[in-house]
Amino acid sequence: xxxxxxxxxxxxxxxVNLQMERMGRYTFVVGKQANKLEIKKAVEDFYxxxxxxxxxxxxxxxxxxxxTKAGLLAGRKPSYKKAxxxxxxxxxxxxxxx
Numbered sequence: 001x002x003x004x005x006x007x008x009x010x011x012x013x014x015x016v017n018l019q020m021e022r023m024g025r026y027t028f029v030v031g032k033q034a035n036k037l038e039i040k041k042a043v044e045d046f047y048x049x050x051x052x053x054x055x056x057x058x059x060x061x062x063x064x065x066x067x068t069k070a071g072l073l074a075g076r077k078p079s080y081k082k083a084x085x086x087x088x089x090x091x092x093x094x095x096x097x098x
Contacts, residue, residue: 006034006042010095011082024087026095030056032081039083050088057082 011027019025030039036054043051061079065072087093 001031001034001038003042003046005031006038007046008080012095019084024089024091026085026087026093028083028085030081030083032058032079034081034083036083039085043085047093049091049093051085052088053086055084055086057084 008029008031011029016025016027019027026043028039028043034042036056039056040051040054043049058081059079062077063074064077065074067073
């Protein structure tokens with residue numbers, strides 16, 4: 001897989017920000033076909049850091065409904081794969097600048 005197919009985007013939430021500060025863990029949405037070795041290599045090449053550990057989670061699809069003037073709208077949110085990357089001691093990634 002290409003680097004652009006492995007790392008889709010970083011996840012920015014309050015929980016993830018807390019993990020970044022305290023434990024050096026960063027969360028990314030990754031391609032469904034990507035494995036842990038490809039994710040580790042992609043993060044190391046793209047950000048120039050040393051990766052200590054990679055954990056992956058496949059988030060299941062969810063059904064969503066909402067009431068509107070036109071009636072009940074129903075649909076599905078797709079499933080996706082998420083990787084939680086722990087960096088080596090002393091390494092950081094600055095996701096908030098270009």
